[in-house]
Amino acid sequence: MGNTVIRDANIVTMDAAGTIVRGDVRITDDRIVGVGDEEEHFVPDQVVEARGRVLLPGFIQTHIHLCQTLFRSRADDMELMDWLRTRIWPLEAAHDDESVYLSALLGIGELIQSGTTTLLDMETVNHTDAAFRAMAQSGIRAISGKVMMDRAGEDIPSALQENTDRSLADSVALLEKWHGYDGGRLQYAFCPRFVVSCTERLLITVRDLAEQHKILIHTHASENKGEIELVEKQTGMRNIVYLDHLGLTSPRLVLAHSIWLDDTERTIIQRTGTKVTHCPGSNLKLASGIAAVPALLSNGVQVGLGADGAPCNNNLDMFQEMRLTAMIHKVQHGPTSMNARTVLRMATIGGAEVLGLEREIGSIEVGKKADLILLDLNKFHAFPSYEADLYSRIVYAAGRGDVDTVWIDGHVVMRGRVMTTIDEAAVLSDADAAISRLLGRMA
Amino acid sequence: MGNTVIRDANIVTMDAAGTIVRGDVRITDDRIVGVGDEEEHFVPDQVVEARGRVLLPGFIQTHIHLCQTLFRSRADDMELMDWLRTRIWPLEAAHDDESVYLSALLGIGELIQSGTTTLLDMETVNHTDAAFRAMAQSGIRAISGKVMMDRAGEDIPSALQENTDRSLADSVALLEKWHGYDGGRLQYAFCPRFVVSCTERLLITVRDLAEQHKILIHTHASENKGEIELVEKQTGMRNIVYLDHLGLTSPRLVLAHSIWLDDTERTIIQRTGTKVTHCPGSNLKLASGIAAVPALLSNGVQVGLGADGAPCNNNLDMFQEMRLTAMIHKVQHGPTSMNARTVLRMATIGGAEVLGLEREIGSIEVGKKADLILLDLNKFHAFPSYEADLYSRIVYAAGRGDVDTVWIDGHVVMRGRVMTTIDEAAVLSDADAAISRLLGRMA
Numbered sequence: 031m032g033n034t035v036i037r038d039a040n041i042v043t044m045d046a047a048g049t050i051v052r053g054d055v056r057i058t059d060d061r062i063v064g065v066g067d068e069e070e071h072f073v074p075d076q077v078v079e080a081r082g083r084v085l086l087p088g089f090i091q092t093h094i095h096l097c098q099t100l101f102r103s104r105a106d107d108m109e110l111m112d113w114l115r116t117r118i119w120p121l122e123a124a125h126d127d128e129s130v131y132l133s134a135l136l137g138i139g140e141l142i143q144s145g146t147t148t149l150l151d152m153e154t155v156n157h158t159d160a161a162f163r164a165m166a167q168s169g170i171r172a173i174s175g176k177v178m179m180d181r182a183g184e185d186i187p188s189a190l191q192e193n194t195d196r197s198l199a200d201s202v203a204l205l206e207k208w209h210g211y212d213g214g215r216l217q218y219a220f221c222p223r224f225v226v227s228c229t230e231r232l233l234i235t236v237r238d239l240a241e242q243h244k245i246l247i248h249t250h251a252s253e254n255k256g257e258i259e260l261v262e263k264q265t266g267m268r269n270i271v272y273l274d275h276l277g278l279t280s281p282r283l284v285l286a287h288s289i290w291l292d293d294t295e296r297t298i299i300q301r302t303g304t305k306v307t308h309c310p311g312s313n314l315k316l317a318s319g320i321a322a323v324p325a326l327l328s329n330g331v332q333v334g335l336g337a338d339g340a341p342c343n344n345n346l347d348m349f350q351e352m353r354l355t356a357m358i359h360k361v362q363h364g365p366t367s368m369n370a371r372t373v374l375r376m377a378t379i380g381g382a383e384v385l386g387l388e389r390e391i392g393s394i395e396v397g398k399k400a401d402l403i404l405l406d407l408n409k410f411h412a413f414p415s416y417e418a419d420l421y422s423r424i425v426y427a428a429g430r431g432d433v434d435t436v437w438i439d440g441h442v443v444m445r446g447r448v449m450t451t452i453d454e455a456a457v458l459s460d461a462d463a464a465i466s467r468l469l470g471r472m473a
Numbered sequence: 474m475g476n477t478v479i480r481d482a483n484i485v486t487m488d489a490a491g492t493i494v495r496g497d498v499r500i501t502d503d504r505i506v507g508v509g510d511e512e513e514h515f516v517p518d519q520v521v522e523a524r525g526r527v528l529l530p531g532f533i534q535t536h537i538h539l540c541q542t543l544f545r546s547r548a549d550d551m552e553l554m555d556w557l558r559t560r561i562w563p564l565e566a567a568h569d570d571e572s573v574y575l576s577a578l579l580g581i582g583e584l585i586q587s588g589t590t591t592l593l594d595m596e597t598v599n600h601t602d603a604a605f606r607a608m609a610q611s612g613i614r615a616i617s618g619k620v621m622m623d624r625a626g627e628d629i630p631s632a633l634q635e636n637t638d639r640s641l642a643d644s645v646a647l648l649e650k651w652h653g654y655d656g657g658r659l660q661y662a663f664c665p666r667f668v669v670s671c672t673e674r675l676l677i678t679v680r681d682l683a684e685q686h687k688i689l690i691h692t693h694a695s696e697n698k699g700e701i702e703l704v705e706k707q708t709g710m711r712n713i714v715y716l717d718h719l720g721l722t723s724p725r726l727v728l729a730h731s732i733w734l735d736d737t738e739r740t741i742i743q744r745t746g747t748k749v750t751h752c753p754g755s756n757l758k759l760a761s762g763i764a765a766v767p768a769l770l771s772n773g774v775q776v777g778l779g780a781d782g783a784p785c786n787n788n789l790d791m792f793q794e795m796r797l798t799a800m801i802h803k804v805q806h807g808p809t810s811m812n813a814r815t816v817l818r819m820a821t822i823g824g825a826e827v828l829g830l831e832r833e834i835g836s837i838e839v840g841k842k843a844d845l846i847l848l849d850l851n852k853f854h855a856f857p858s859y860e861a862d863l864y865s866r867i868v869y870a871a872g873r874g875d876v877d878t879v880w881i882d883g884h885v886v887m888r889g890r891v892m893t894t895i896d897e898a899a900v901l902s903d904a905d906a907a908i909s910r911l912l913g914r915m916a
Contacts, residue, residue, distance in 0.1 A: 100857060102855075102856070102861070102870060103855075103857075103861035103862050103865040103866045103869065103870060104861060104862075106813060106862065106865045106869060107799075107808060107809050107810075107811075107812040107813065107865075108808055108809065109807070109809065110808070113808075136853055136856060136857075137853075139853035140852075140853035140854045143853060143854070144854070311800070313804075314800035314801060314803055314804060315800050315803060315808065316803075316808055317803040317804050317806075317807050317808040318804075319804055320804060344865065344869035344870045345854050345869075345870055345872075347854065350796070353793070354800075356550075356758075357754065357757035357758050358757060358801070360758060360759075360760040361757060361760050361761075361763060363760075364552070364760050365550060365552055365553070365556075365758065365759055365760040366551065366552065367550075368550075369549070369550035370549060370550065408901060410579055410580075410586060410897065410900070410901070411583045411586070411587070411788050411789070411790065411873065413545070413579060413901050413904055413905070414543055414545065414546075414579075414901075414904045414905050414907075414908040415901075415905055416908050416909045416912075417909075417912070418545070418546035418547060419546050419549065422546040422550075423546045423787075426546065426549060426758070426786070426787035426788075427545060427546060427787040429788075429872060429873065429874070430854065430872065430874065431872070431874035454853065457853070458851060458852075458853070458856050458857075458858075461856055461857045462856070462858055462859040464857075465857040465859050466859045466860075469859075469860070
């Protein structure tokens with residue numbers, strides 16, 4: 031890849047000091063080698079003129095289901111259990127290799143166009159290899175894994191049922207194939223769906239395997255009141271208490287949602303360094319509730335942001351999640367809570383912390399990976415610019431259409447809003463064919 | 474303007490039957506003359522190919538402050554009274570003719586680019602003629618008026634203080650100059666800011682003048698708990714009870730916000746046919762609260778949507794307000810409440826009803842004004858399209874960047890995302906100069 035210089039940008043570094051500086055960013059191969067200063071001996075192979083534009087670290091989404099992108103606009107304004115039983119599970123069961131691949135590409139295309147460069151993903155039971163192929167091809171940075179659900183409920187389609195041994199064996203096979211791909215751009219995470227769908231033996235084995243391989247465990251927890259009642263019935267414990275009892279709580283555990291926590295559970299999360307993903311769009315649309323994010327943050331819990339899946343959002347757009355995060359907590363906690371800088375932090379370096387990747391990504395600093403997005407805010411909707419707070423312009427006014435160029439791992443994956451790794455027209459056409467096939471299979 | 478045919482669009486008519494039809498829309502001058510069918514004898518001067526695209530009635534925003542657009546990103550994460558006293562009022566007081574004109578153009582540019590074709594606006598105390606000039610030039614359909622605030626509080630800058638007679642005389646002069654401009658594209662409304670800032674004589678005179686001229690009264694009501702306490706202290710009555718007591722409640726009265734209503738007040742609004750504007754973005758960002766919109770709608774109250782002003786949102790984007798409206802009520806009222814079609818209705822024909830313009834705008838029907846927006850949803854973020862619910866795609870997945878072409882009153886005001894009536898680069902540059910001048914005046 032050689033040497034690139036991004037010239038004369040307004041650089042919002044998201045470093046610990048909150049540095050915003052006008053100047054150049056220099057990249058050699060996949061790494062940032064200079065920020066804000068000049069270096070006479072740097073000979074660039076490529077020069078990107080960025081005067082009047084804003085350079086940010088790429089967004090990091092810590093809870094996504096790429097396998098559901100094909101189901102967008104097909105499961106709206108519904109109760110959660112109807113949503114799962116009549117739409118999401120049957121559609122996941124109908125998936126084939128090709129449809130999982132296209133669902134991932136469609137999602138990754140949207141994610142890159144809206145500035146996300148890293149995601150923590152959860153796939154379905156089968157065909158996860160196809161999702162990894164899409165991630166490999168697209169250039170996205172991703173941590174993903176097949177979903178694990180070895181405690182079959184009566185509502186679950188047979189194609190999604192698996193026994194404990196097969197669930198573990200399939201997961202380990204994917205881990206061995208994909209973890210560390212392309213210099214670590216792709217990684218594996220164990221993805222037990224939620225306590226309700228998993229046996230104790232599966233959860234304990236996942237705990238040991240995650241420790242052994244030094245990888246994440248990505249699960250849902252306490253999204254819904256019905257879910258936590260089921261867990262209490264099944265285990266006799268509160269959800270997080272049970273996960274702690276099994277020894278799963280740790281900095282390797284990422285909990286999506288975490289809305290319905292009691293004080294004991296919040297203390298467990300804090301004490302064990304367990305990570306949380308806030309998904310405001312999904313939580314509102316499914317009427318799940320509003321997580322106590324200000325309290326979690328003030329207790330030092332690391333909280334990232336995620337759009338969840340396309341059918342419960344219906345975008346995978348970090349700008350939407352940032353706006354919601356900045357807005358929905360204010361009614362309860364006051365207008366000064368969740369300010370723009372706090373929220374942009376969650377979308378960047380905060381997300382990196384959730385993934386344990388804060389030394390590699392999440393800010394624009396020398397030595398970090400070149401995961402960068404260039405924004406053009408010279409638009410009616412983000413103006414005036416004169417002495418205006420950049421955090422505010424990004425969180426409250428900007429949107430996906432303002433992302434001009436995206437670098438991941440030093441590679442340009444979008445330039446002037448044109449994707450370089452994904453054929454947009456072909457994916458759209460193939461996506462329609464694929465969902466048509468899945469719906470036919472369900473009928 | 475002659476004859477235009479928009480060919481082979483997916484037409485979301487928003488008529489009473491909820492018709493969605495694929496076909497042509499024919500326009501003669503400023504009116505729709507055909508929908509969905511073909512007419513051999515129609516000789517078009519212009520043909521717009523719209524295959525694979527979605528045609529909607531233009532969005533109608535029923536609460537906007539164009540005079541505040543210049544203040545975007547300069548008043549974030551603040552308490553309401555700090556927000557008014559330290560930012561909004563001093564900035565409004567610093568305005569001059571040129572800055573009000575630019576503030577309006579900047580806002581109208583954003584509104585048109587995001588699909589809004591009609592707005593109900595409230596200006597500041599002075600320079601409102603300049604805002605009307607911007608509205609006239611831009612081609613937008615608008616109802617606007619100078620704000621009236623003849624009960625000066627000690628916090629209010631002297632430039633915003635006016636006595637009752639001047640407030641009324643200035644309003645009537647603007648009404649006489651602008652009401653009915655360009656065949657009725659521009660109209661005047663009386664805009665008492667809120668009960669707290671108005672004398673009883675002003676409110677009563679406004680009531681009579683509005684009746685005499687058959688025009689709207691546009692005000693804020695019950696946005697904030699502190700506000701309703703002040704009104705009770707001032708009048709001894711609840712806010713809406715007081716407005717009703719003075720005889721202002723009627724189908725001519727549009728109340729922005731209406732969050733803190735009791736049962737009596739809701740009944741008054743319903744009984745008198747008073748209109749309400751829901752402003753979810755503003756209400757969340759200023760921590761005002763969440764209006765009981767599902768209850769108002771089920772009681773037959775006509776409720777429109779509005780972005781309010783740029784400093785409390787920070788966009789003027791109907792897609793953002795629709796997404797929020799569809800999402801924020803579900804946590805309290807369940808996931809089936811405020812479905813996509815209900816929300817799109819509020820953004821179009823529902824807004825027309827609030828303005829008393831439901832015979833002229835708000836749906837794609839023969840005889841109505843040609844206020845239309847053409848969307849291109851062939852994008853990652855709004856796909857798949859195969860048999861997907863169009864209401865859902867528009868409300869939950871689409872965004873401002875998907876608006877391709879906009880007609881107002883039969884005129885093209887944006888084509889292929891290029892504005893035809895506003896010089897975007899010049900307005901951005903002049904807007905920065907203007908806010909710099911206002912900040913200098915405040916210092």
